[in-house]
Amino acid sequence: MDSNSIPAGPDDHILRDNWSDLRKFRPMPDIDFKRLDAYRKGRLRAAMRQADVGLCVLVSPITIRYAVDYNTFPLFQSHIPVTYLFLPLEGPITLLQAFSVGSSADSIRTGRPISFFEGGNELPEQAKLFAGDIVDFLSEVGSTNRKVAVEYVNPTITQALMERGLEVVDAVNIVEGARIIKSEDEINCIRWACAVAEHGIAKMQASMGPGVTELQLWGLLNYTNLANQGGWHEGRMLASGPRINPWLQEATQRVIEPGDLVGFDTDMVGPFGYFCDVSRTFYYGKEAPSARQRQLYRLAYEELHNNMNLIRPGLSMKDLQASAWPVPEEFHQQAYPCLIHGVGMCDEYPQLKPWFRGDAAYDATLEAGMVICVESYMGAVGERDGVKLEEQLLVTADGYELLSHYPFEQRLLD
Incomplete structure (x- = not known):
C-alpha cells in the first residue's frame, strides 16, 4: 500500500507529516561532536583546577550531559536523582547508576541510592x-586532594563526606562558570536549536484559526522539537487575549479569538541539549490591531532593541542595568523579571534584573563567546493586553550576533 492510499483517520496528520523534520528543508550546521565533548570536559577541569578541587560529584541531568553527553530520563533525574558522575581533576570519569551505556564516560559502575525514592x-x-566510595575513588585515581565539589545532594551525603575528613564545596558555581563561554560547536548546536524552534513557530503562526486553542498551538511547537530529536520545554508559556496580561501564565484550552494578542516564550531544550529561548507576540484577526496593542508592541520592541544595542564584551551588569532602556513607570509592577540572562543548555548565569527590582546581584562582565537572551514584557496592571518579546544572541569581539531570526509582527509595528 503506498502512502497515497492510506485512509484518513485520527493519525493522518502524523502519517502524512511532511513538514516537521527541518533537515528536509535546510542543512544542519557543521558540528564536530568529539571536539565538542573534549571542549566541555576541558572547560570543567579548568574550572576545577582554578577552584583547587580534586573531584566533582555531578547530579544535575543537564550538567551530566554537558560533561559526558549522557541523556537518559533527564526529567525523571531532575526530581528523583539516581544517576551521578565522578569527574576527577585527573583520571578516568565514572558514571554511576546509569540507565543506558550511551555516554562519553570512561566507565560505568553500580552506585548507591541518593534519593528518598x-x-x-x-x-x-x-x-x-x-x-566511602568517594574516598576509595580518590585513592584509585591517585589524588591526595581532599576538596570535593558536590552538586545538588541531600544533607546526609554532605555530612557523611565531612565525617570522612573531606572538604565539601558547592559544585554549582564551578560548572556554571565552565559553561559560560561557548565553543564554535556549541554555538552551532544553538543555531540549530533556534532554527528548529522557529520552524515550529512558523507552523504555530500559520495554524491560528477558528476554534484553535492555546494548547493546540503550543503542541505544534512541542511536536516540532520532538520530531527533530529535541528535549523538553521548561514551561508551556503561551497565553492569549485577557490571559496575556499579566505574563507568566501557561497555555490552557482557551480558544483564541479575533482581536487577540498571542504571546509565547519557547524555553526549549532543543536538539543536542541546547536551548532556544525566544519570544514573540502575534496578532490574530482580520481587523486592524487597536492603538493600545500597537503602542505596547512598539514599546516592547524599543526596549528590546535598545538593550540589545548595548551588548558588547567588557560591559558589566551594573553598567548595563544603569544604561538600560527606561521602562515607563506604569509597566514597572508587571515588567519581566530580568533584562538579560545567560543561556546554553538551559537558562544560565548571569541574570540581570531591571533597576527598579533592586541592585545587580553580582558584577559579572559580558565576554565574547557568551550567549545571552534579552527580554521585554509590556503590560499595565488591570489592562487586557500585553506584549512579550525576546531575542537570543552571541556576544562577539565587537558587539553581538543575532542567533534568533523570526520576524516581528508587522501589523503591530505599523
Missing part, C-alpha cells in the same frame, strides 16, 4: 557508603 529511611547509612 530509592533509599527511603536508609539514606543516612547509604550516605556513609557513598562517602
Whole structure:
C-alpha cells in the first residue's frame, strides 16, 4: 500500500507529516561532536583546577550531559536523582547508576541510592557508603586532594563526606562558570536549536484559526522539537487575549479569538541539549490591531532593541542595568523579571534584573563567546493586553550576533 492510499483517520496528520523534520528543508550546521565533548570536559577541569578541587560529584541531568553527553530520563533525574558522575581533576570519569551505556564516560559502575525514592529511611547509612566510595575513588585515581565539589545532594551525603575528613564545596558555581563561554560547536548546536524552534513557530503562526486553542498551538511547537530529536520545554508559556496580561501564565484550552494578542516564550531544550529561548507576540484577526496593542508592541520592541544595542564584551551588569532602556513607570509592577540572562543548555548565569527590582546581584562582565537572551514584557496592571518579546544572541569581539531570526509582527509595528 503506498502512502497515497492510506485512509484518513485520527493519525493522518502524523502519517502524512511532511513538514516537521527541518533537515528536509535546510542543512544542519557543521558540528564536530568529539571536539565538542573534549571542549566541555576541558572547560570543567579548568574550572576545577582554578577552584583547587580534586573531584566533582555531578547530579544535575543537564550538567551530566554537558560533561559526558549522557541523556537518559533527564526529567525523571531532575526530581528523583539516581544517576551521578565522578569527574576527577585527573583520571578516568565514572558514571554511576546509569540507565543506558550511551555516554562519553570512561566507565560505568553500580552506585548507591541518593534519593528518598530509592533509599527511603536508609539514606543516612547509604550516605556513609557513598562517602566511602568517594574516598576509595580518590585513592584509585591517585589524588591526595581532599576538596570535593558536590552538586545538588541531600544533607546526609554532605555530612557523611565531612565525617570522612573531606572538604565539601558547592559544585554549582564551578560548572556554571565552565559553561559560560561557548565553543564554535556549541554555538552551532544553538543555531540549530533556534532554527528548529522557529520552524515550529512558523507552523504555530500559520495554524491560528477558528476554534484553535492555546494548547493546540503550543503542541505544534512541542511536536516540532520532538520530531527533530529535541528535549523538553521548561514551561508551556503561551497565553492569549485577557490571559496575556499579566505574563507568566501557561497555555490552557482557551480558544483564541479575533482581536487577540498571542504571546509565547519557547524555553526549549532543543536538539543536542541546547536551548532556544525566544519570544514573540502575534496578532490574530482580520481587523486592524487597536492603538493600545500597537503602542505596547512598539514599546516592547524599543526596549528590546535598545538593550540589545548595548551588548558588547567588557560591559558589566551594573553598567548595563544603569544604561538600560527606561521602562515607563506604569509597566514597572508587571515588567519581566530580568533584562538579560545567560543561556546554553538551559537558562544560565548571569541574570540581570531591571533597576527598579533592586541592585545587580553580582558584577559579572559580558565576554565574547557568551550567549545571552534579552527580554521585554509590556503590560499595565488591570489592562487586557500585553506584549512579550525576546531575542537570543552571541556576544562577539565587537558587539553581538543575532542567533534568533523570526520576524516581528508587522501589523503591530505599523
